Amino acid sequence: MRIFNNKFKASLLLGTSALLLAACGNGDSNGAGNETNDTGGELIEVTIPSYKSGQNVGARLFLGQVERFNETYEGQYQLNIEEVPQDAYGELIQQLAQQNSLPVIVHAPGSGSIDNQWFENVVIENNLYHDMSGWLEENPEAEDLILDEFIDFNTTEEGTLVSVPEYRVRSPFLYYNETMYNPDTNIRDMSMEEFSESLGENKIAFMTGENAWTTGLFWSAIIANEPGGADMLLGANAGEFTELDDPIIVESIDKLKTFMQEHGASNTLGAIFADAANAFMSENAAVIPNGPWMTVDFEEESSDKWSNDFHGSDVRGDYFPGNIGLQSYEAYGDWVSANSSEEEIELAEAWFTFLHTSDEIETALLAEGGQAPNFEPSEEYLNQLEEDQILSDIGNATSEETVFVPNILDVLPSSIGDSELSRFLPLLLNEEMTPQEFGEELANRARQAIQ
Amino acid sequence: MDTVKKVIPKTLMYFILIFTILISIFPVLWVIFSSFKTNAQILSSPFALPESINFDAYRFVFENYNFGLYMMNSLIVSVVSTVISIIIYSMAGYVFAKYDFPLKNTLYALFIITLLVPAQSRAQPIFTLLINMGINNTLTGLTFVYISLGMAMSLFILRNSFASIPDSLNEAASIEGATFIQKFWKINFPLAKNGVVTASILMFLTNWNEYFFASLLTTSESVRTLPVALQFFNETFAFNYTRLFAALTVIILPGILIYSIAQERVQKSFATSGVKG
């Protein structure tokens, strides 16, 4: 009894002292939203949460940009970043919106970030964004660079600009290991059938787990190769595509199934992204569809991820067969929240102006790839581009002939893309469902999801 | 014949014990061993022992992430919320077990229902509350939330614990003039030790491993807890298995150690207290 009492007293003591410690050791106590020090005309400081931090793949570029911005505007503006796990970012922003304390700058909606639908139904609907059309007017160089299609999509009926749209097109494409697969003709000039034949025994790193990302990319390319398929994708509104039982789509499902069964890497069933990436980087698979940011994994610093004699320098890139690239012009960019103060908006606008200077654009393109059609690159940039094999491959591959269609994962309702697709793929591959049944099942669920 | 009757149950018993030990240790051991292998080794020969002991992954994890801080945060939040919860819910459980009063059953039912309210549905009201109280993004805020999460289970266990204590003790104490608080503190609480210990362990573990609210309510690195740190690793080391396993090991081991130490202390206090149950 005595010992028990002592222990209890001890824990009480510990508890109180811990509470004291906690009170002293808290983080920013006003929520993760805005925190601004405004010392009357002097340094304006803003803190925003971001998932592009730490070891996240987007951190390399983003944190570098923040650092250079702070250097350039030293004494005037300072941007601070708080780390948030990527999968918690969306929820956090949604909660902050409820509190009317959104961060000054918020990352663009899209997969891996905040939800497109939420952005439309909540932010745009309720005018929670700061109109950037003024900024656009004051920055004619930026206006020239940004793609018109994006500007159109981002402009509301009232003429307000909801976000800072993209100046570049960043299409996912096929990476391939040239020591394992070295085709005579360019992949983009082949048809799907020719591609399948030329692969021979080589494997593609598909996924059926998480959101079946790599599979979805390839599937989009197959659909685009079907007569009428590209139009279906182009005509769909983001998050509202439900025609999965349409004969064109069913046909594409059948072809996808064959590809996965014949050319899927050994770990395809149940593979999450990490498995697919590992399959490619251990020479299990010779081909992997992915976004341009994967080039980071093929640089020397990432060599600890390689195995079985895989070398980043062996990797080349090309668009999908049929000269298909994936890009939707229905995309929003980074945006500014309306509940920010004047000084905060000033900083935000300076930030975006900064990002559109030539140097920054070149840095971004070299780091994350993409095509900026309105941009005049410098000699230096072109030289540096040559050093990155994959990016220059894609740069050379892009032409007027390249057809860009949306990624099917972007046009499907979010729960279908995030969950249903990956759950039903194994049934398709194990022949427990026919392509027709697969299409119908997902179509039904999609229709229910958008009710 | 008698010895056979004794032997079979005994061997069965040991068989079950060994099974239990295996399933408990094996997964963790495998992760620890694999953290010393290279990615290639993990993928190709998962069963083999590591070819060499390589601490590179650990070095990377420690250099880039502030583990001591995360662990301290997890510890503070878990311990404080557990201690406060035990106090509050013992008081409530005692009253539910020993006394009659209007609305007793309704209130109890309401408290227990909170067990099933999904976390996602609580997110918005709790977030609003913390921001209004000014304690969002603090350990204090998280502590309060954890106290509320443990209500149903702790109350349930504690109430049952108090209910098994005979009423006669209270009656006798009343006759001798003991006050309300004295009856609780000096007589009943010590006797409910079983429930208190069980509830404490349950609460501590739940809070130690809690992710959803931790990720929602803390953004600064200074208040990050271990489960949130794990999610970061999962995202960033997703296909660098060596580093992922190293990170996992670093996260799992402190919990195990803390539990072992605490358990020793608890069992000691049990043994020397003299009163059984």
Next chain:
Amino acid sequence: MENLDGDKHTKMGPVDSGKRVPFSIKTKKRKKPTKMEQKEYKGIYLFLLPAIIVFLLFNFLPILTIIYTSFTSWDGFNPPSFVGLQNFVNLINEGSFLISVKNLIYWSFLAGIVHVGFGVLIAFILYEKPFGWKFTRSVFMIPNVISAAAWALIFRFIFDNDMGIINSTIRMVFPNFNIQWLSQSPYAFWTVTLTWLFFAVIVTLIVYNELLSIPDELIEAAEMDGAKKWDVITKIQLPMTRKSIGTSVIASITARVAMYEQIALTTNGGPGDDTMNLPIMLVNSINNMNYGYANAIGFVMIIFGILTLVGINKLFRMNEKL
């Protein structure tokens, strides 16, 4: 002998174990409060106050929100619009829902019988203090010290077809063995079940503690009267631990109702709908910005929990005094 007939209504005090205390009423009827009890009301409410505050602040509003919005269509931000029972009608018509309920019932039985059973078994074994019991008890805790996310991660690796331990071991005997434990139809359900089925340390703890509180004298007296091991177990120990067994059953079944991370991080409800459950449906609805529907699911979860609570309570007669 009269003390040991397993009569559940006999009370034995822990201090004077020979003394028999009079029979107590099974259910407390509300009596008119005496003067002393009125004084105690102050103490009662004071003691309840902190818990009530916590409840009001952190739980009351969410519960109300769930119940109210389950009858509305709501995107989580703009004001909800009333739709009556539409959400529930949609729910019943959705294939995933029926499968989730079916899974839940299976899992509840598995939880109540196998999971709790195993925990009780270990508790009774530990009571016998065989060689290595302390080690077992410590080690058994390890899986619960690990967070659900970490555990799911570990299990994904162990059951992975290419590099998982299970298949690698089996391939030593059957080289062509290739089963995707988490992606193939009959196996996924059982693999997911295995992530929690035998890890019953909490049950063991609760039952073991109550087991320890059974007075030795009771058992000694029984043995002196010729009772065998089996009788001691079934007539004394099991009945006297039924409160903790009942608690464990309730806890483990409600854990199945609320289980999210283990499934989301391993199969996410798949393949197809094989391992689908209510929390996953709820999160999916939230991702579709269909909060009304999500809360309807939440409502169903709460009802199920209440039914479990009431049912198990009655079944194990947990409200009766020992």
